Amino acid sequence: SQQGEEDPQALSIQEGENATMNCSYKTSINNLQWYRQNSGRGLVHLILIRSNEREKHSGRLRVTLDTSKKSSSLLITASRAADTASYFCATDASWATTDSWGKLQFGAGTQVVVTP
């Protein structure tokens, strides 16, 4: 079953604008990760945030985590055409729940299109 669910499903913005997408999950987690996928290609890791962290930055990326609301957000600032991709959140609940050992569970993704 999907643990993380992204919102919105699709997002269209212009270059220079910020893009924000959200991820909600159902059970306790150890950490949450965001990945990017360019059309039909393998996923590339962007950022990992642990359950005891609230915010993390990496370049133009900012991730927040609210464990009380079981949600995370990914903000891409000053977007570029090259940011056009699908973005997935993935939750790692290893050890937190008995049937989650070794599992990284992905949501369905947010498709972002950045137009010049």
Added chain:
Amino acid sequence: EAQVTQNPRYLITVTGKKLTVTCSQNMNHEYMSWYRQDPGLGLRQIYYSMNVEVTDKGDVPEGYKVSRKEKRNFPLILESPSPNQTSLYFCASSFRAGGPLGETQYFGPGTRLLVL
């Protein structure tokens, strides 16, 4: 170059004809995993392996087999493929299974399978 490789990249086959998709990583990772990606469903885990000779079912294992005889290889076997196994398949690896500190997964380029 550190990478996960998959072969073949594209495969068209017929119902019932056994096939194997190979996966190999050169990073000495303990953990390897197979996912399938279908529109609107994100990535779903098929099988994973915590180490050599240790494999376990993911969320959608029916119709698939795996083996982990060597650390670097983790082939996915479809004994009798059916049309509902038409999908995009990804192999991934990480240094170890997840947990409180989290582990980045490295993805292969994907194998697009069509079962007629």
